[in-house]
Amino acid sequence: MNKVMSNIWMITLYILPALLLLLVLIYIPLGLSAYYGFLEWDGIGNMKFIGLDNFITGIQDMKFWSSVYHSFLLALFSALSLLAYLAISLILASNIKGSDILRKIYLIPMLLSSVAIAQLWIKVYNPTNGMLNSFLMAIGIDDPPAWLAEPSLVLYAIFIPILWQYAGFYILIYYAALKNIPAALVEAARMDGASPWQVAFNIKLPLIKGVFKVTIVLAIVGSLKYFDLIYVMTGGGPNGASEVMASYMYKVAFRSYDFGYGSAIGFLLLIITLMVTFIVRKLTVSDEEELQY
Amino acid sequence: MKKLKALSLLLALTLAAAGCGSSNQAEKDPAGSGGTKTIKFMHLWPEGTNAPQNKILNEIIADFERENPGIKIEQEILANEQYKDKIKVLSASNQLPDVGMAWPGGWLQPYVEGNKIASFDDVIDRDYRNKFVDGTIEAFEVDGKTYGLPTDLNIAIVYYNKRIFEQNGLNVPTTYDEFLHVISTLTNNGITPIALGNQERWTGSLWYMYLADRISGNETIVNAVNRKQSFEDPTLIRAAEEIQRLVDLGAFQKGYNGATSSEAESLFTSGQAAMYLTGTWVLPSFTQGENFTQEFKDSVDYFKFPTVEGGKGDINSFVGGNGGLFVSEHSTVKEEAKRFVKYFTEKFGERALGEAGIIPSYKLNADDYDLPELYLKVLKDLNDASSITLFADNIMTPGPAQVHLDMIQSLFGKEATPEEFVKAHEEALAKEAGE
Structure with missing residues (x-):
């Protein structure tokens, strides 16, 4: 076995299929889109090389920066919501009655497609006939806001379905991690007289720290490139109040027919996401782990 | 063990479903085989939401295929926004469908400037032009050439x-x-x-x-x-x-x-x-x-x-504004496609109002129709x-x-x-x- 693995040809052979797929599907398009970023191109006709102009436009484009701001807000919310997911998982994993069925209930939104979720919540948020406002009016609030039409509220309104959509996914991960903690450890702590709180904070949480760090990266990167639900629910509106980086990129490339600038935005999105990932990793890596790298 | 079995069954089902998907694709890909020419036609009139349009469209296609043996029309139906996105991506790689739906003015212009769609000036004459409401064909003109023929008018x-x-x-x-x-x-x-x-x-x-x-x-x-x-x-x-x-x-x-x-x-x-x-x-x-x-x-x-x-x-x-049809400049069956578009727009013009309640760009006499007052x-x-x-x-x-x-x-x-x-x-x- 060792002999096979030290043969350079064998290594190449084993790596090749995955590498080819990655190259063709990810890295080559990535390089191309970076290249398109240097062009003035409507996506249909002639290409013209214009150097860094698109990137300079991007840096000066207030609409782009406001979409970056919205993306970062979403990332922040998502990271914070992980705490809620974690709390729920801790409860579920402590063998309460019906934890099995509850876990499945939390998982259901994950099975729905984003478009279905978006349609569902458009109905919920309907300002006159929607479930939410009907409820608010029933309890005596005369003039509940039109959630998706208020520039100051729309981003928060969109975040609720996102929170709901991803609950199942993260709860599943935390639940699995918590279930992996050897029962002996927890029992030993209990024997020593640890309260449930102490068990949770001093035994369980430190043991799933690694998983938690991974989910932070997942949540932040995921929200930075978030697109589908927002696109269906508001199309980035009203007046760009819910525009995120990915939806702005789409709009520029496919609606304004400015493929060059759209590609440049896509590339900026990549760089921003990479930088944030790097920073988050740096911040969450502890000393002992650093030794392993 | 039982769970493993269930899991493998699920996997098998997924694979089967995926298999179905791909076999469908294979079926509709006999382009050019056996001496028949295939015209690819992309449109946005699905049976579900645009039933009357869809019915007329299919009947006109069937008529055209009967009158023109050896030509087959192959349809791909998309939703509006999807269609516009897909057309754009396809055009970047010169793979536009032979015939597709077009809109005048700003939508049309980039495709004309990019030399992606063909002009109809060689197939339409004064007779044809006179059959349509003034301005509807002209809407598809860029620099004096006509790049689309009109269908509906709204x-x-x-x-x-x-x-x-x-x-x-x-x-x-x-x-x-x-x-x-x-x-x-x-x-x-x-x-x-x-x-x-x-x-x-x-x-x-x-x-x-x-x-x-x-x-x-x-x-x-x-x-x-x-x-x-x-x-x-x-x-x-x-x-x-x-x-x-x-x-x-x-x-x-x-x-x-x-x-x-x-x-x-x-x-x-x-x-x-x-x-x-x-x-x-x-x-x-x-x-x-x-x-x-x-x-x-x-x-x-x-x-x-x-x-x-x-x-x-x-x-x-x-x-x-009015909609219309275009023919791809890079189509391998350009002549046949133009013939089809000309045939289609005329037949559609004649039938759209009476049979589907769609107002065509075609000149009509309202008295000939038994229609709701509106x-x-x-x-x-x-x-x-x-x-x-x-x-x-x-x-x-x-x-x-x-x-x-x-x-x-x-x-x-x-x-x-x-x-x-x-x-x-x-x-x-x-x-x-x-x-």
Whole structure:
């Protein structure tokens, strides 16, 4: 076995299929889109090389920066919501009655497609006939806001379905991690007289720290490139109040027919996401782990 | 073990499902085999939501295939936005379908400039041209060549609920002042005057285009787009001010800037709003659709957009636009495809109204048809039309059109002043023209 693995040809052979797929599907398009970023191109006709102009436009484009701001807000919310997911998982994993069925209930939104979720919540948020406002009016609030039409509220309104959509996914991960903690450890702590709180904070949480760090990266990167639900629910509106980086990129490339600038935005999105990932990793890596790298 | 079995069963099912998917693809890929030529036709009239169109389309295709042995038409059906995106991606790699749906003006221009679609000048003659409503073929002209042949024709009209008008003692407004009176009466009586789905922005654009037309005449915006004058015209500012006046009066339902057009439509069709401005494409469903109550069908009517005192536009001018078909320049069956498009547009023109209730760009005699009253009224108004101003996103190229649509939402949301609104247009148009 060792002999096979030290043969350079064998290594190449084993790596090749995955590498080819990655190259063709990810890295080559990535390089191309970076290249398109240097062009003035409507996506249909002639290409013209214009150097860094698109990137300079991007840096000066207030609409782009406001979409970056919205993306970062979403990332922040998502990271914070992980705490809620974690709390729920801790409860579920402590063998309460019906934890099995509850876990499945939390998982259901994950099975729905984003478009279905978006349609569902458009109905919920309907300002006159929607479930939410009907409820608010029933309890005596005369003039509940039109959630998706208020520039100051729309981003928060969109975040609720996102929170709901991803609950199942993260709860599943935390639940699995918590279930992996050897029962002996927890029992030993209990024997020593640890309260449930102490068990949770001093035994369980430190043991799933690694998983938690991974989910932070997942949540932040995921929200930075978030697109589908927002696109269906508001199309980035009203007046760009819910525009995120990915939806702005789409709009520029496919609606304004400015493929060059759209590609440049896509590339900026990549760089921003990479930088944030790097920073988050740096911040969450502890000393002992650093030794392993 | 049991779980493992269940899991493998699930996996097998998934694979089977995936298999089904791919076998379908294989079936419809016999291009060119056995001496038959295949024309790929991409359109957006699915059986589900556009049943009558879909039926006519299939019958015309069947007729064409019968009359032209050896030619097969292969369809791909998409939704509107999807279609536009896919066409764009395909064109970048020169893989446009042989025949597809086209829109005039700003949509068409990049494809023509990129030499992606073919001109029809070699297949159409004066006879053919005379069969269509003036301006509908011309809408597809770029630099004197025709790049699309027209199918349907749509104008925007203000639909209103007769019952609500009667209950509030209102008459159909013919002037803008009367229109404002209608709005204030309705709001005073606690009724939403107008349903508007401005999340999609083109819906609000219709209101602006009409006001601009009535105040400024039908040339101003076109001239501004063609850079013969500035968009920062006092009359265009006035039109924007009127939009915000309507907003201030509470003319639109709550949350109009976040509502989709289908939400707005259901507000109107369920009698919760009194008026709704949209295209004649809703006529089939408003008169015969199974989704609406008879009560609604009996109470729906429309009026022409009112004139504004002192404005230059007249009441018989409409905002509208027509669709059509294009043929790919790089098609391997270009001649056959052009023949098909010519055949299709004529047959569609002859049959669309009678069989599907779609108003074609084809000249018709309304008396020949046994149609709901609403239709006859529209056809008559179309015959009397003094001019048709194209939809904004048909006049402008995609870049400025997006600025227009974005600014529409800001204008309606009062996040931009009328001055800022026209200034943004002027800047976008000037940039596009390379000034």
